[in-house]
Amino acid sequence: xxxxxxxxxxxxxxxxxxxxxxxxxxxxxxxxxxxxxxxxxxxxxxxxxxxxxxxxxxxxxxxxxxxxxxxxxxxxxxxxxxxxxxxxxxxxxxxxxxxxxxxxxxxxxxxxxxxxxxxxxxxxxxxxxxxxxxxxxxxxxxxxxxxxxxxxxxxxxxxxxxxxxxxxxxxxxxxxxxxxxxxxxxxxxxxxxxxxxxxxxxxxxxxxxxxxxxxxxxxxxxxxxxxxxxxxxxxxxxxxxxxxxxxxxxxxxxxxxxxxxxxxxxxxx
Amino acid sequence: xxxxxxxxxxxxxxxxxxxxxxxxxxxxxxxxxxxxxxxxxxxxxxxxxxxxxxxxxxxxxxxxxxxxxxxxxxxxxxxxxxxxxxxxxxxxxxxxxxxxxxxxxxxxxxxxxxxxxxxxxxxxxxxxxxxxxxxxxxxxxxxxxxxxxxxxxxxxxxxxxxxxxxxxxxxxxxxxxxxxxxxxxxxxxxxxxxxxxxxxxxxxxxxxxxxxxxxxxxxxxxxxxxxxxxxxxxxxxxxxxxxxxxxxxxxxxxxxxxxxxxxxxxxxxxxxxxxxxxxxxxxxxxxxxxxxxxxxxxxxxxxxxxxxxxxxxxxxxxxxxxxxxxxxxxxx
Numbered sequence: 001x002x003x004x005x006x007x008x009x010x011x012x013x014x015x016x017x018x019x020x021x022x023x024x025x026x027x028x029x030x031x032x033x034x035x036x037x038x039x040x041x042x043x044x045x046x047x048x049x050x051x052x053x054x055x056x057x058x059x060x061x062x063x064x065x066x067x068x069x070x071x072x073x074x075x076x077x078x079x080x081x082x083x084x085x086x087x088x089x090x091x092x093x094x095x096x097x098x099x100x101x102x103x104x105x106x107x108x109x110x111x112x113x114x115x116x117x118x119x120x121x122x123x124x125x126x127x128x129x130x131x132x133x134x135x136x137x138x139x140x141x142x143x144x145x146x147x148x149x150x151x152x153x154x155x156x157x158x159x160x161x162x163x164x165x166x167x168x169x170x171x172x173x174x175x176x177x178x179x180x181x182x183x184x185x186x187x188x189x190x191x192x193x194x195x196x197x198x199x200x201x202x203x204x205x206x207x208x209x210x211x212x213x214x215x216x217x218x219x220x221x222x223x224x225x226x227x228x229x230x231x232x233x234x235x236x237x238x239x240x241x242x243x244x245x246x247x248x249x250x251x252x253x254x255x256x257x258x259x260x261x262x263x264x265x266x267x268x269x
Numbered sequence: 270x271x272x273x274x275x276x277x278x279x280x281x282x283x284x285x286x287x288x289x290x291x292x293x294x295x296x297x298x299x300x301x302x303x304x305x306x307x308x309x310x311x312x313x314x315x316x317x318x319x320x321x322x323x324x325x326x327x328x329x330x331x332x333x334x335x336x337x338x339x340x341x342x343x344x345x346x347x348x349x350x351x352x353x354x355x356x357x358x359x360x361x362x363x364x365x366x367x368x369x370x371x372x373x374x375x376x377x378x379x380x381x382x383x384x385x386x387x388x389x390x391x392x393x394x395x396x397x398x399x400x401x402x403x404x405x406x407x408x409x410x411x412x413x414x415x416x417x418x419x420x421x422x423x424x425x426x427x428x429x430x431x432x433x434x435x436x437x438x439x440x441x442x443x444x445x446x447x448x449x450x451x452x453x454x455x456x457x458x459x460x461x462x463x464x465x466x467x468x469x470x471x472x473x474x475x476x477x478x479x480x481x482x483x484x485x486x487x488x489x490x491x492x493x494x495x496x497x498x499x500x501x502x503x504x505x506x507x508x509x510x511x512x513x514x515x516x517x518x519x520x521x522x523x524x525x526x527x528x529x530x531x532x533x534x535x536x537x538x539x540x541x542x543x544x545x546x547x548x549x550x551x552x553x554x555x556x557x558x559x560x561x562x563x564x565x566x567x568x569x570x571x572x573x574x575x576x577x578x579x580x581x582x583x584x585x586x587x588x589x590x591x592x593x594x595x596x597x598x599x600x601x
Binding site: 036045 | 271275276277279282293294297301306307309310311312313317318320322325326329355356358359360362365367369370373374438439441462463466469470474475577580581586587589590591594595596597
């Protein structure tokens with residue numbers, strides 16, 4: 001059951017991080033969502049053997065992490081937990097793609113190793129950027145931003161409900177599992193036990209939904225959840241969006257590391 | 270089973286986003302139009318239940334391994350497909366945002382593989398006909414297992430098709446599929462057992478909570494799904510062949526794949542052809558293939574000066590990024 005408890009602790013930590021007042025959290029959520037989507041589009045638009053040209057894009061997640069004061073240790077742990085899938089999917093590349101590519105003068109590598117490196121770098125870029133934005137924004141602001149950008153209200157309400165009751169039902173699930181262990185239950189329950197364990201949790205979920213619905217009706221619920229605070233777009237947000245998108249376009253159009261290297265060494269061309 | 274950003278090309282990721290967002294919009298409209306506003310908190314709390322239940326394992330007899338609930342099929346049985354899709358979509362979104370499962374660009378693909386396929390294919394086409402109202406316990410169990418397995422195999426096929434069409438990973442379709450399908454057969458059986466256990470428990474404890482009459486599959490929702498599927502198939506097929514990387518999987522193998530997905534193959538094919546004649550797709554095609562062509566062309570020309578400059582530049586870029594990180598942190 002440690003899995004459920006640690007997942008909840010993780011969610012709570014993300015919420016705590018987002019509740020702080022940082023340079024990142026003060027930005028309008030819409031600005032962060034739009035810029036991050038532009039970032040993702042730019043990163044994944046590269047050809048599959050790209051490694052070096054992707055390096056300038058590290059600036060965006062690094063800036064987010066710094067602005068949002070997101071702890072690197074937390075981020076690294078998240079990355080490590082999510083990494084196996086990307087590694088699994090990419091690890092076959094060196095075996096399958098043996099066509100040699102000249103990466104530097106006189107140095108050739110199998111194309112597969114380069115594309116594997118590219119997959120890992122893409123993974124690190126996209127995951128860090130998304131996690132940093134979430135940790136610097138929080139679920140409520142994020143949902144308000146999504147709604148303002150045209151996401152159906154029913155869905156943002158659904159996200160907020162899920163967010164609220166994941167803690168409640170997750171906590172109940174964790175307590176049930178603890179109770180089972182306290183009575184001598186070891187390992188994973190059998191299917192029959194699972195049926196009634198998870199079944200009772202499901203019953204509680206239904207009953208809770210019933211109570212919440214009555215409480216909401218009593219408070220004048222009409223099928224829509226309204227944001228508690230209006231979003232305010234400031235010039236800071238415009239600068240953030242325009243500046244970053246301009247950077248992504250520049251990095252996409254110009255091979256920045258090579259340009260920099262030429263400036264520094266006076267070679268090439 | 271979650272698709273990841275790192276493996277998706279923008280064309281495939283974008284196409285899946287369009288398909289899933291369209292489905293989400295249609296489902297949201299249908300759910301808002303429902304007269305009972307009771308559904309809103311119910312969806313939310315059941316979404317939270319699935320979120321929690323995914324982390325409770327049970328032992329699979331005789332194997333020593335354990336399984337857990339996926340949730341898409343269970344939600345479809347309890348809420349009907351539209352509300353179920355919204356609920357499972359919210360679970361996947363939270364997982365993508367907070368646990369980096371998949372990623373934001375891949376969210377469209379994941380919503381499709383784990384949400385649309387179980388809710389709008391496996392539930393109406395497998396579960397409902399196999400377990401009509403008033404079915405015996407054994408029948409409900411078998412129907413849930415068959416539908417769960419069907420949904421997961423479709424989802425796994427989706428992952429393979431999206432990965433291969435993206436061309437970032439070098440995995441060829443055939444062996445990849447041969448690897449994914451048996452794994453997901455096992456996962457699907459576990460999910461089916463968990464779903465059946467919960468449905469049967471509920472039927473015994475609180476039969477009033479199970480929807481009594483099967484929600485009839487409305488023609489319009491089927492049409493909406495068909496359009497989304499055709500759009501996806503159309504966009505995927507458009508991009509599959511002009512991949513510049515010389516993927517070994519040939520048109521012949523792609524045709525073999527189409528046969529594997531037989532149930533909708535005919536419709537997919539004809540809708541895809543219809544779709545590829547519309548004006549929208551060529552627009553999508555342009556930037557991606559142009560970018561790819563540029564990338565390919567940049568590779569062969571390597572000389573000593575350029576590669577040294579490149580190496581220095583790469584290191585300098587990293588240095589600048591680290592410095593910028595510190596500078597931004599200091600300033601506060």
